[in-house]
Amino acid sequence: MLDKLGGISLAADSITWLLTPHNFKQTLINRISTATHSIYIAALYLEDDEAGREILYALLDAKSRNPKLDVKVLVDYHRARRGLIGHKGDSGNYLLYRKAIAEAEIPIEIIGVPVKSREFMGVLHLKGFIIDDAVIFSGASINNIYLQHADKYRFDRYHLIESAPLADSMRLMIQQYIICDPAVTSLTQPAETEVVAEKNDVRSFKNRLSHAKYEYKATRTGNRVTPLVGLGKKKNQLNKAVIDLVESAKNKLFICTPYFNPPAALSRALTKQLKAGVKIDIVVGDKTANDFYIPPEKDFSTIGALPYMYEQSLRKFAKRQQWAIESGLLNIHLWKHDHHSYHLKGISCDDRKHLITGSNLNPRAWALDLENGLLLHDDSGVWKAQFNEEEEFILQHTERLFHYSQLDSLRTYPEPVKKIMNRIRRLKADFLLKRIL
Numbered sequence: 001m002l003d004k005l006g007g008i009s010l011a012a013d014s015i016t017w018l019l020t021p022h023n024f025k026q027t028l029i030n031r032i033s034t035a036t037h038s039i040y041i042a043a044l045y046l047e048d049d050e051a052g053r054e055i056l057y058a059l060l061d062a063k064s065r066n067p068k069l070d071v072k073v074l075v076d077y078h079r080a081r082r083g084l085i086g087h088k089g090d091s092g093n094y095l096l097y098r099k100a101i102a103e104a105e106i107p108i109e110i111i112g113v114p115v116k117s118r119e120f121m122g123v124l125h126l127k128g129f130i131i132d133d134a135v136i137f138s139g140a141s142i143n144n145i146y147l148q149h150a151d152k153y154r155f156d157r158y159h160l161i162e163s164a165p166l167a168d169s170m171r172l173m174i175q176q177y178i179i180c181d182p183a184v185t186s187l188t189q190p191a192e193t194e195v196v197a198e199k200n201d202v203r204s205f206k207n208r209l210s211h212a213k214y215e216y217k218a219t220r221t222g223n224r225v226t227p228l229v230g231l232g233k234k235k236n237q238l239n240k241a242v243i244d245l246v247e248s249a250k251n252k253l254f255i256c257t258p259y260f261n262p263p264a265a266l267s268r269a270l271t272k273q274l275k276a277g278v279k280i281d282i283v284v285g286d287k288t289a290n291d292f293y294i295p296p297e298k299d300f301s302t303i304g305a306l307p308y309m310y311e312q313s314l315r316k317f318a319k320r321q322q323w324a325i326e327s328g329l330l331n332i333h334l335w336k337h338d339h340h341s342y343h344l345k346g347i348s349c350d351d352r353k354h355l356i357t358g359s360n361l362n363p364r365a366w367a368l369d370l371e372n373g374l375l376l377h378d379d380s381g382v383w384k385a386q387f388n389e390e391e392e393f394i395l396q397h398t399e400r401l402f403h404y405s406q407l408d409s410l411r412t413y414p415e416p417v418k419k420i421m422n423r424i425r426r427l428k429a430d431f432l433l434k435r436i437l
Helices: 021-033 052-065 093-105 164-179 199-209 239-246 262-275 302-320 322-327 363-367 386-399 417-427 432-437
Strands: 016-017 037-044 071-074 109-115 128-131 132-139 158-162 226-228 252-258 279-285 330-335 346-349 353-355 373-379 399-401
Touching: 021 052, 021 128, 021 132, 021 158, 037 052, 037 164, 052 093, 052 279, 071 164, 071 252, 093 109, 093 302, 109 164, 109 432, 128 164, 128 373, 132 164, 164 199, 164 226, 226 239, 239 262, 239 346, 239 353, 262 279, 279 386, 302 322, 302 417, 386 399, 386 417
Parallel strands: 037 071, 071 109, 252 279, 279 330
Antiparallel strands: 016 158, 037 128, 128 132, 132 158, 226 373, 252 346, 330 399, 346 353, 353 373
């Protein structure tokens, strides 16, 4: 089915692998400064910190130099209206946006998108930095750690694709299905005159978003890219492409995910392919490389139990597939590099098809969040070497598991973590939690 999937034709030199947060940031700033007609940015958040303000003011400078420049920033509405987890009071990122736009010579549009009526029920996980005729695609949001402002980074994937039809298609989808919808709200309105969306519009927004699609003139042969978007379990193009991609593998799969908690359908597909003799490499972050990890010497909070829950999910999977680990069919690589964190997502199949996405390949991404991705079809094999180089770069700071027992068990966890996880088991809340994590 994937071979018949239409896409946008790409030249061999259309893709650049940026590889590092530094290259990603410099490319983003350079493209913003030289933009001629439009800048559309979709990310979970643009943070009120040094790197976030640098990007925001770069956008304002570009607009002041070229007033006709169409600049739109889309972030999750609920995430923008609250502070960081654990912070109290009115400290959301929208306060930065409101102040910056009030002081700006020429304003830009910063739009809050409420995918669901509550943040825990689903967020804007749409990705893409669409600048003129190019797309910078990454799972990264905009803040200090993603852009490596200081000595700490969150590792992601970063690709630059030069394609006017792709940029047009991604812009058009945002215009048709998001910006024009009554559920979205400007996050730069003055407090005294602020107007927010009607609750009924927000509640029904998910139904309208579930019909979103990218439109383009399709070709079914040659090297091409297929943009995919999905929300919810029904008729989700992105979810279907993930399963089709895994099931179509004849020789090998290379999978990246930061939080190992695969949906049942994906777990079944992986097991089936292992039994069929397909080699699978899975690169997942060590629990200490999880962005929610709290070192034992710091004050613990409930959110700090998440990395341990993901580790237990990985341990159970590895235990079931120990036979495949021992035979060399399954290679689980744990990523860990000093105090940095890991946020990579994507799937490569037989060195011919490559999905770059912001989806975490977990039940939450599968059913609750608005997700997208780009499926690259390398029919000629011209990108094989570069994707293999990217894989080697990703594996630099990894350790391969030889036995599931290398992953910690519950009894070795810190006492606060054991207390929370035992309570979850006692209340039999595991099933529910796995659906929203």
